[in-house]
Amino acid sequence: MKKTASAPPQSAASPTPPAPESSEAASAEGSTTVRYAPLSADEIPQLKELYRQMLTIRRIEEACAKAYAQGKMGGFLHLGIGQESVCVGALAALRAEDYVIATYREHGHCIAKAGASLDVCKAVMAELLGKATGISKGFGGSMHLFDQKTRFLGGYGIVGGHVPLAAGVAYASKYRNLPEVTLCFFGDGSANQGAFFEGLSLAGLWKLPVVFICENNQYSMGTPLYRTLAVEDVTERAAGFAIERDRFNGDDVLEVQRRIGAAVERARKDHVPTLIEVETYRFRGHSISDPGNYRSKDEIEQWKKRDAVIIARDRLVASVGEDEIVSLEAHIKAVVQEAVRFAEQSPPANPADIWTSVYAQPGTDPRKM
Secondary structure, eight states: OOOOOOOOOOOSSOOOOOOOOSOOEEOSSOEEOOOOOOOOTTHHHHHHHHHHHHHHHHHHHHHHHHHHHTTSOOSOOOOOTTOHHHHHHHHTTSOTTOEEEEESOOHHHHHHHTTTOHHHHHHHHHHHTTBTTSTTTTSSOTTOOOBTTTTEEEEESSTTTTHHHHHHHHHHHHHTTOOOOEEEEEEGGGGGSHHHHHHHHHHHHHTOSEEEEEEEOSEETTEEGGGTOSSSOGGGGGGGGTOEEEEEESSOHHHHHHHHHHHHHHHHHHOOOEEEEEEOOOSSOSSTTOOOTTSOHHHHHHHHTTOHHHHHHHHHHHHHOHHHHHHHHHHHHHHHHHHHHHHHHSOBOOGGGGGGGTSOOTTOOGGGO
16 A cells, blocks of 8 residues: 655645656556555455445546536536545445535535445435435435435535534534444635634544544635645644544545544544545536636646546556456446436426425424434
């Protein structure tokens, strides 16, 4: 596994990544120039499953972009293409009973919490198309996915506003003496919001079983980090709240799982919160309407050489051969096609159902909701 975790130097021009080690490896989508140790026997099936989830999420996101361009989808759409290793690696470290809260760029997190199954892909795609079969019955849309079964507690549109909610969920687990952990994902733009500091303050004060994960994709919407952060390292803020911290890049999904897994177990066993910053990059604009003119094509191409999806594929091909991976990719293609077909053929959201999400039925026990 790759051991380095340095962040790219920032300049007023663009956040260009450092040159990785030489040893170019080709793949179906491009090439990387990163060298990794051969996979062990135990790592091969582990990485194969993580690759399946990452590629499924990417193909779903690409299908969303296509549907939006065809006028089949409306509202906001924030794609996570390029950031798949963060949510997939992190959620692979969880148990089924653990909770996840994310931002409005949460399609991948919702899918990964359910193991990137066909059912969740269908439900997410239907939600994005505003259909009654959607995971939020067609009323949430892209920014407000929610899955009670998997304890994915939603995407939130208020930047940083969900961080205290994550602390509240973790407090509930600790209060009930349950061995549950909450993961809270947010972008670097949240790190300057007041609610962010409030959430960390409560977590540190009450020693809550929560892990805060900053997905640092180098931009707050279209604003580069050097214009928003006086201190580049977001995790330095952990010292003010007596919580643990870690910082690394998201190039290797196995490393993401290992590093976040350590924080998860620390939270579960010792009730010690952690602030983690994972360096990543989004290949598309902030939202579907953002052409991304604030960054150069060369910058994007440099980051694509560190694409975690391609890196995972290259390592797998080197271990098990091309044929096995091509077969897996064909299966993923079929899953995504079925999800799109299901969503397009599903009935639209029923306006009468909106009240069922506003008022509880008489006699409802809130403890069982």
